[in-house]
Amino acid sequence: MSSEALHVAREKLSRKTLEMHYAITSLMEEFEAVDWYRQRAEDTEDPELKKILLHNAREELEHAAMVLEWMRRNDAEVHEQLSEYLFKDGSIAGHEEEATGK
Numbered sequence: 001m002s003s004e005a006l007h008v009a010r011e012k013l014s015r016k017t018l019e020m021h022y023a024i025t026s027l028m029e030e031f032e033a034v035d036w037y038r039q040r041a042e043d044t045e046d047p048e049l050k051k052i053l054l055h056n057a058r059e060e061l062e063h064a065a066m067v068l069e070w071m072r073r074n075d076a077e078v079h080e081q082l083s084e085y086l087f088k089d090g091s092i093a094g095h096e097e098e099a100t101g102k
Ligand SMILES: [Fe+2]
Pocket: 030, 033, 059, 060, 063, 064
């Protein structure tokens, strides 16, 4: 199986980098699908098709969440950043200033 998005010769990459590449690419594709389904759902004039497309968008979001969780479990830096920023109240940019002191 190949990936168009590799920027370095495959044989030069570690297994871990390749696995993370697959996850990142999949995450991008899942969110792209969410966006596409939502756009089509918003544009269709058929109510039943709208329901199906919104259902499909939610399923893609579920897939994205599963991949993101895999990334969190398998990459310490992803874990660190998600722990720092997700499910927090208040200003997101302000939180960065607090966390980094910048
Ligand atoms: Fe999906």
